Each structure stands twice: as structure tokens, then as C-alpha cells.
Amino acid sequence: MYQLYIGHQNYSSWSLRPWxxxxHFQVPFTQTVVHVSGKGANASHRGYSDNGLVPCLHDGDFRVWDSMAICEYLAELYPQMWPAERQLRARARSISAEMHSGFGALRSQLPMNVRLRAQGVPPSPEVSADLVRVFAIWRDARQLAAEHGCGGEFLFGAFSIADAMYAPVIWRLHGYNIAIPDDLQPYFTAMLQHPAMQEWAAAAAAESIQLPAYDALIAQFGGTR
Incomplete structure (x- = not known):
């Protein structure tokens, strides 16, 4: 059985992805939640994570860190985690890599806070540009899936690593009350109502830890917890 080290479920967007x-794929694992402050690598984590960050997956004595690397490691045993069709699989990898390395304004200005319910956030120009790109990615993925005859609610029909990589964006859009284009509302709703996403939200709601740097945005955006 795998062991997955993750950060606080209310805040840790990177941890959400492999979790x-x-x-979704019903892979047996145990989880260990560790304290993170959102300030990068921490020497106290190196006992279970070589780079001092979470998430980190333990497969027996072997460790895999970084959310994208963990997903790829799992997909070698569970290839259904990627779309079966070659072009869809390539596109899914492309948009997953883009999410992994980009969208700095969205990450920094609207950090994930699952418990947050803002009254409405006027995004900065930089965040607005990131959102335009995210929505274009989702729209293109859904169109490509339809062209290949893939039914289903998710980006490429069936749930895949691409959906897992964008899962934190779903909580950002929900928490900061960002308007969703009408044509993408079904995908947004499917992700928000996914049983695993709801299980994660319940765990986040039960946490007592608070990170002031993140929660300060509650007052800034007129939100509630």
C-alpha cells in the first residue's frame, strides 16, 4: 500500500492533485498530514521527503516527490489515468505540464483556501489573463474530446491526471466566487461535486489549523469561513 504525505487539506493545492x-482510481493508500506554512522547502520534512516538500509518495522504501512525478509514477501501473487515445494523451500531458509550471498570478494572488467563501473577487489584470488561459484550455480539451467521440463530464471525457492537475483551480474559482463561462459550467460542477473533491472539502472543514497569510484574504474579499 502506498503512503502519501500531504499538507493541510484546506491550503495544500499541490497535495490535492495526487490525492x-x-x-478516483480507488488505489489503496494511507495518508499522513504534515504541517506546512506555504513558505517552501522545510528541513523538518526531509525525513520523509527528499526535497523537503509535500506531496511525497512512499512505495515501500522508495520515494517519489513532486505532484507531477507522483502522477506519472502511478500512471505506469494504472495507464487509464491518462486518456487512451494518443493525441488526447499528448494534449492532456501538455496542459498538465502547463498547469504545473505556470499561472503564477493565479497561484499567488488567489491561493487555495477550501473553506473560503468570498462575496466576489475583482481579479487583477494578471489573474484575469491566467483565467482566460485556463478557460481556453478547458474549452479546447472538451472540444478535442468530443471530436474523438469521448463522452463523459471531464476534460477528456473520463477523469484523468489532467483533471487532477486542475482540481485546485476548481476550489480557487469556488472560494473566490469567480464567474464561470456558461459553456464550462457543467465541467466545473462535475469537478466540484466529484466524491473525492467533496471528501477533501470535508477534511478541510474539519481542520483547526489556520495560516494567517492565507486567511487574511477572507477580510480583504469580504468572505466567510
Missing amino acids: VLLK
Whole structure:
């Protein structure tokens, strides 16, 4: 059985990705939640994570860190985690890599806070540009899936690593009350109502830890917890 080290479920967007993937595909694992402050690598984590960050997956004595690397490691045993069709698989990898390395304004200005319910956030120009790109990615993926005859609610029909990589964006859009284009509302709703996403939200709601740097945005945006 795998062991997955993750950060606080209310805040840790990187941890959500492999967690929701494992849950969706019903891969047995145990989880260990560790304290993170959102300030990068921490020497106290190196006992279970070589780079001092979470998430980190333990497969027996072997460790895999970084959310994208964990997903790829799992997909070698569970190839259904990627779309079966070659072009869809390539596109899914492309948009997953783009999410992994980009969208700095969205990450920094609207950090994930699952418990947050803002009254409405006027995004900065930089965040607005990131959102335009995210929505274009989702729209293109859904169109490409339809062209290949893939039914289903998710980006490429069936749930895949691409959906897991964008799962934190779903909580950002929900928490900061960002308007969703009408044509993408079904995908947004499917992700928000996914049983694993709801399980994650319940765990986040039960956490007592608070990170002031993140929660300060509650007052800034007129939100509630």
C-alpha cells in the first residue's frame, strides 16, 4: 500500500492533485498530514521527503516527490489515468505540464483556501489573463474530446491526471466566487461535486489549523469561513 504525505487539506493545492487521483482510481493508500506554512522547502520534512516538500509518495522504501512525478509514477501501473487515445494523451500531458509550471498570478494572488467563501473577487489584470488561459484550455480539451467521440463530464471525457492537475483551480474559482463561462459550467460542477473533491472539502472543514497569510484574504474579499 502506498503512503502519501500531504499538507493541510484546506491550503495544500499541490497535495490535492495526487490525492484526488488516487481516490478516483480507488488505489489503496494511507495518508499522513504534515504541517506546512506555504513558505517552501522545510528541513523538518526531509525525513520523509527528499526535497523537503509535500506531496511525497512512499512505495515501500522508495520515494517519489513532486505532484507531477507522483502522477506519472502511478500512471505506469494504472495507464487509464491518462486518456487512451494518443493525441488526447499528448494534449492532456501538455496542459498538465502547463498547469504545473505556470499561472503564477493565479497561484499567488488567489491561493487555495477550501473553506473560503468570498462575496466576489475583482481579479487583477494578471489573474484575469491566467483565467482566460485556463478557460481556453478547458474549452479546447472538451472540444478535442468530443471530436474523438469521448463522452463523459471531464476534460477528456473520463477523469484523468489532467483533471487532477486542475482540481485546485476548481476550489480557487469556488472560494473566490469567480464567474464561470456558461459553456464550462457543467465541467466545473462535475469537478466540484466529484466524491473525492467533496471528501477533501470535508477534511478541510474539519481542520483547526489556520495560516494567517492565507486567511487574511477572507477580510480583504469580504468572505466567510
